[in-house]
Amino acid sequence: MPRPARPGCRRGIALGGAAALALGLAMEPSVASAQDLQAPGFLLHRFTPATPGSDWFVLESLDFRGNLRPSVRAGFDWSQKPFVMKDATSLDAGYIVERQMFMHLGIGLNLAHRARVAVDLPIAVDQKGTGSPPINGIVYPGPGGGEVGDVRATLDLRLFGEYGDPFNLAVGTHVFFPTASGQYTSDAIVRAMPRLMMAGKAGLFSYAVNFAFLSRDQIAEEWFGGYGIGHELFGGAALGVSPVPAVMLGAELSAFTKVTDGDILKKRSTPAEVLFGAHFLVADQLRIGLGAGPGISPSKGSPEVRFLARIAWSPPIAPPDGDGDGILDAADACPTVPGPRTDDPTKNGCPLPPDRDRDGINDSDDACPDDPGIANDNRAMNGCPAPRDRDSDGVFDPTDACPDTAGVKTDDPKTNGCPPPPPDADKDGILDADDACPEKFGEKSDNPKTTGCPDGDGDGVRDPEDACPSAAGPANTDIAKNGCPLARVEKGQVRITEQVQFKSGSAVILPASNTLLEAVAKILKDNPDIKKVRIEGHTDNRGGKRMNKTLSSKRAASVARWLTTKGGVEKARLTSVGHGMDRPIGDNDSDIGRQSNRRVEFHIVDPSPDALESKPADPPKRSGTTPPGATPSGTSPGATPAGTTPTPGGAKPGTPN
Numbered sequence: 001m002p003r004p005a006r007p008g009c010r011r012g013i014a015l016g017g018a019a020a021l022a023l024g025l026a027m028e029p030s031v032a033s034a035q036d037l038q039a040p041g042f043l044l045h046r047f048t049p050a051t052p053g054s055d056w057f058v059l060e061s062l063d064f065r066g067n068l069r070p071s072v073r074a075g076f077d078w079s080q081k082p083f084v085m086k087d088a089t090s091l092d093a094g095y096i097v098e099r100q101m102f103m104h105l106g107i108g109l110n111l112a113h114r115a116r117v118a119v120d121l122p123i124a125v126d127q128k129g130t131g132s133p134p135i136n137g138i139v140y141p142g143p144g145g146g147e148v149g150d151v152r153a154t155l156d157l158r159l160f161g162e163y164g165d166p167f168n169l170a171v172g173t174h175v176f177f178p179t180a181s182g183q184y185t186s187d188a189i190v191r192a193m194p195r196l197m198m199a200g201k202a203g204l205f206s207y208a209v210n211f212a213f214l215s216r217d218q219i220a221e222e223w224f225g226g227y228g229i230g231h232e233l234f235g236g237a238a239l240g241v242s243p244v245p246a247v248m249l250g251a252e253l254s255a256f257t258k259v260t261d262g263d264i265l266k267k268r269s270t271p272a273e274v275l276f277g278a279h280f281l282v283a284d285q286l287r288i289g290l291g292a293g294p295g296i297s298p299s300k301g302s303p304e305v306r307f308l309a310r311i312a313w314s315p316p317i318a319p320p321d322g323d324g325d326g327i328l329d330a331a332d333a334c335p336t337v338p339g340p341r342t343d344d345p346t347k348n349g350c351p352l353p354p355d356r357d358r359d360g361i362n363d364s365d366d367a368c369p370d371d372p373g374i375a376n377d378n379r380a381m382n383g384c385p386a387p388r389d390r391d392s393d394g395v396f397d398p399t400d401a402c403p404d405t406a407g408v409k410t411d412d413p414k415t416n417g418c419p420p421p422p423p424d425a426d427k428d429g430i431l432d433a434d435d436a437c438p439e440k441f442g443e444k445s446d447n448p449k450t451t452g453c454p455d456g457d458g459d460g461v462r463d464p465e466d467a468c469p470s471a472a473g474p475a476n477t478d479i480a481k482n483g484c485p486l487a488r489v490e491k492g493q494v495r496i497t498e499q500v501q502f503k504s505g506s507a508v509i510l511p512a513s514n515t516l517l518e519a520v521a522k523i524l525k526d527n528p529d530i531k532k533v534r535i536e537g538h539t540d541n542r543g544g545k546r547m548n549k550t551l552s553s554k555r556a557a558s559v560a561r562w563l564t565t566k567g568g569v570e571k572a573r574l575t576s577v578g579h580g581m582d583r584p585i586g587d588n589d590s591d592i593g594r595q596s597n598r599r600v601e602f603h604i605v606d607p608s609p610d611a612l613e614s615k616p617a618d619p620p621k622r623s624g625t626t627p628p629g630a631t632p633s634g635t636s637p638g639a640t641p642a643g644t645t646p647t648p649g650g651a652k653p654g655t656p657n
Contacts, residue, residue, distance in 0.1 A: 036134045038141060039223050043150070043216070044184035045100055046256060046271050046301035047077050048174075048193075048234075051118040051154050052108040053314050057275055057291055058254045059208035059238040062168040062199040064110055064158045065317050071108040071118075075289075075310030076101065076125075079303035082295075083129070083184065096140045097129035097184055102149065104310075116156045116172075122149030124185055138223060141183055149185045150176045156197070167200045174212075187217035193234070206248060208238040214256065221261060224300065227268040230260035246281045255297075271295070271302035284316040325349055359383055393417055428452055436464060459483055473497075486519035492609025494523050494533065494602035500559060507554035509562055517559065520602060521567025530573070532606035535560050537578040538585075540594035545580060553578025559600055575605075 048058060053071035055061035083097035103125050108118035124147045131142035156172030174193035180186035195212035212234040221228035233256070240250025255272030263269035277291025289310045295302030320329045325338035332349035339351040353362040359372040366373070366383030373384040378399060381387065387396040393406040400407075400417030407418040415421075422431045425438050432438040435452030442453040442462070450462035459472035461483030467476075468484035476482045481497045488495055500517070501510040509517070524530060537552030537559075556576035563569040586593030 036137055036139050038139050040219055041183040041186070041188065042219060042229050043187045044083050044097060044143075044301050045079075045102060045122070045124075045149070046082075046273075047079070047102070047306065047308075048152075048254075049073075049075055049077075049104045049106065049120065049310075051116065051120070051156070052106040052312050053110075053116075055206065055240075055248060055279055055287070056208055056238050056250070056252055057277055057289060057308055057310065058252050059210050059236050060156075060170070060197045060199060061163070061206070061208055062158065062161075062170050062197060063163045063314075064113055064116055064156075064170070065163055066110045066315075067112050069110040069315060069317075071106075071110075071312060071314040073104070073106040073108075073287075073310060073312035075104040075106075075308065075312075077104070077306055077308045079306045082301055082303040095129055096132050097127065097143050099126070099128050100124065100143070100184075101126040108154075114158050116154070118154040118156075120152040120154070122152075122185075123147075124149060124182065127182075127184070143184050144182045147180060147182045147185060149180045149182075150187075150191075151179045152176050161200070164201050166202050168198065170197045171195070172197065187229070189217050191215050195234070204242050206238075206240045206242065206250070208236075210234070210236045218260070221263075227258075227263060227266070227299070228261065230258045230263070232256040232258050233264070240279075248279045249277075250279070251276050251293075256301075267297045268299050270297050271299040272297045273302055273306060275306065275308065277308065285314055287312040287314075323349070357383070391417070426452070457483070486516055487523050489523060489527065489530075489604070492604050494520055494530075494604065496520065496600075496602070499598070500555075500600045502555055502558075505551075507551065507558040509558055514566075517562055517567060521563050521569050524563070524567075524569045524573065529607065530604055532604070533574055534603045534605050535563075535574060535576040536583075536601045536603060537576070538583055538597055538599050538601065539581050540584070540597040541581045541588040542594065549578055549580035549582075551578070552580045556600060 050056050050058055050060050051071075052073035053063050055063070057075075078099065078101045080099050081095055081097075082100055084095055101124070103123045104120060105123070106118060106120040108116055110116050124144075127143035127145060127147075129142040132140045153175045154172060156170050159169045159171060161168030172195055174195070176191040176193070178186050178188045178190060180188075191214060193212050193214045195210055197208070197210045199208040200206070214232045214234055216229055216231055218231075219229035234254070235257075236252065236254035238250055238252040240248045242248045252275045253272070254275075255270055257263075257265050258269040273293055273295040275291045275293035277289055279287065279289045281287055287310075289308065289312075291308040292305065294305050320335075321327065321332070322329050322335045323332070323338040325332070325340075327339075327341055327349035329335040331345070333346055334350035337351055339347075339349045342348050342350075353364060355362055355366070356369050357366070357372045359366070359374075361373070361375060361383035363369040365379070367380055368384035371383075371385060373382075374386055376382045376384070378396075381396065381398065387398050389396050389400070390403050391400070391406045393400070393408070395407065395409050395417035397403045399413065401414055402418035405419060407415075408420055410416045410418075422433065424431050424435070426435070426441045428435070428441045428443070430442070430444055430452035434448075435442075436449055437453035440452075440454050440463075442451075442455075445451045445453075445462065447462075450464055453462045453464050455462050455466070456469045457466070457472040459466070459474070461473075461475050463469040465479070466483035467480055468488065468490075471485055471488040471490070473481075473483050473485035473488075476484070476497075484497045486497055496516055496519070498513075498516050501513045502508060503510060524533065535556045537554075537556035539548040539552050541548075543551075553576070556578050560571075560574045560576040563574060564571045581588075581597070584593075584597045585599075586596035588594050588597060
């Protein structure tokens with residue numbers, strides 16, 4: 001059957017065909033007439049095989065390995081019902097092309113591990129179809145028999161990655177030449193298909209993704225029930241798994257879609273199909289593939305089912321041996337310089353280094369390359385004859401700073417071979433004989449009792465003389481207060497280093513205690529985790545028990561009131577209690593003992609004392625000293641109150657504390 005006019009005449013044919021459609025609508029579809037037109041030929045066969053050497057049927061695995069490395073491939077594909085026309089009722093009007101069987105012969109050549117050229121020749125081995133009676137005035141002839149398809153030439157260029165890497169990227173193009181003459185084997189024009197390709201492998205899995213644009217002949221939609229022929233986009237994706245290295249099982253999805261006339265992604269203009277396949281690699285050079293899959297759209301060229309078989313050959317990739325010494329680069333420690341095989345992986349394949357004096361020490365490491373010698377850790381003596389060691393300490397005279405006195409080896413050339421220095425256990429530069437704290441790193445001082453000792457709290461008072469070594473405080477001539485802050489958190493209490501001063505016989509707090517109570521308030525405000533404090537008042541045994549109990553309660557309450565009204569501490573955090581003379585901490589038979597019993601204590605109730613650490617307050621500015629006639633209350637056990645001196649014999653019996 002003669003082919004219709006090619007592209008130059010098709011638009012005229014389309015206009016004439018449109019006029020014929022109106023006449024055809026009034027005629028019986030099965031009856032031909034003089035006005036019936038034959039539909040133009042076009043490329044129906046949409047299977048576009050990958051270049052020889054690919055791991056896939058359609059997608060590219062981007063194997064560019066080798067220089068002038070060839071690949072050849074022969075494959076067959078058989079498709080069922082790739083072209084079925086619908087009549088006015090959308091029923092099959094006939095299997096215009098019932099089946100097609102193509103053989104694909106291809107050859108490729110890799111260049112410089114970077115580029116690839118290939119040629120593919122499709123041959124229609126068998127085509128069968130009845131064509132169709134006139135449909136709307138158009139006759140669709142059946143296919144011809146065996147014939148040659150359009151020759152395809154390919155050029156690809158690798159941009160990124162290597163075969164087997166997780167990600168490879170390449171670009172390229174197919175060019176199709178109109179060597180076919182059949183009704184359904186060619187568009188009868190030169191076609192170009194530029195493409196972008198990605199592929200990779202990750203463990204057992206392989207994938208490929210390809211995109212392309214295919215330029216095609218333009219055939220009006222009136223010839224094919226509203227869906228003509230035009231330029232197309234191509235997209236494909238493949239995913240496979242290799243249960244063993246020489247076998248890959250995978251699936252490929254590929255589709256073309258027409259991008260002209262607003263037909264993009266419409267199912268009647270988007271031939272798409274899925275292929276499931278098994279691929280086998282034999283002897284690292286022969287690829288065998290078997291596959292099948294359905295078409296998944298009702299478009300021209302999308303068959304009910306397609307079966308595939310292929311066999312391809314590429315020479316195996318020899319492991320590289322860049323220097324030609326018979327040791328593969330992967331195991332060659334010197335892959336660019338020939339050398340002998342050795343058991344040492346760091347020297348395998350490397351040339352033997354020179355050793356002029358044959359003492360087993362390479363000239364590059366031999367300080368005396370012309371005189372046989374012995375190995376030495378000292379590079380200046382390595383390979384040289386053994387030197388003298390007058391003091392027999394194992395340090396040779398040339399490097400012995402004390403060659404006539406036996407010593408020890410050191411890294412310091414000034415002390416190497418000399419007797420060790422006097423001991424300095426804490427390495428603070430102060431010899432143990434002069435170090436007041438030989439086991440603790442410290443600093444030198446003029447005081448022999450503290451030289452070499454640390455100052456743990458950084459308050460300038462060395463730890464041996466610091467009454468509070470973990471809480472920073474000012475120096476004090478009183479050894480019980482030296483280095484202690486006015487207030488600090490310690491052992492479940494807010495401890496104070498001075499007593500709270502009250503007006504004699506009353507609960508009125510004297511101004512001299514403002515600084516002390518400010519320090520206590522700061523401790524509480526800086527430590528909101530201290531939720532509850534019990535303020536306890538205590539007296540000595542002078543006076544009546546009930547009177548002392550009442551006075552101590554009032555004084556404790558007065559301190560609590562000062563902390564809330566003047567110190568800014570929440571009232572809910574404080575409680576107060578007076579114990580009178582019931583809980584002495586000193587001997588009430590002495591002035592000093594009675595003085596220590598007259599005190600105010602701050603006990604932390606919540607949280608429990610075990611949960612607290614030592615937390616000092618910053619020492620505030622002093623506001624005064626104890627005035628004459630004031631009664632102090634509250635100090636560390638055994639401490640002498642600041643600004644007060646115990647009166648021998650104490651107060652008169654019966655007078656208030």
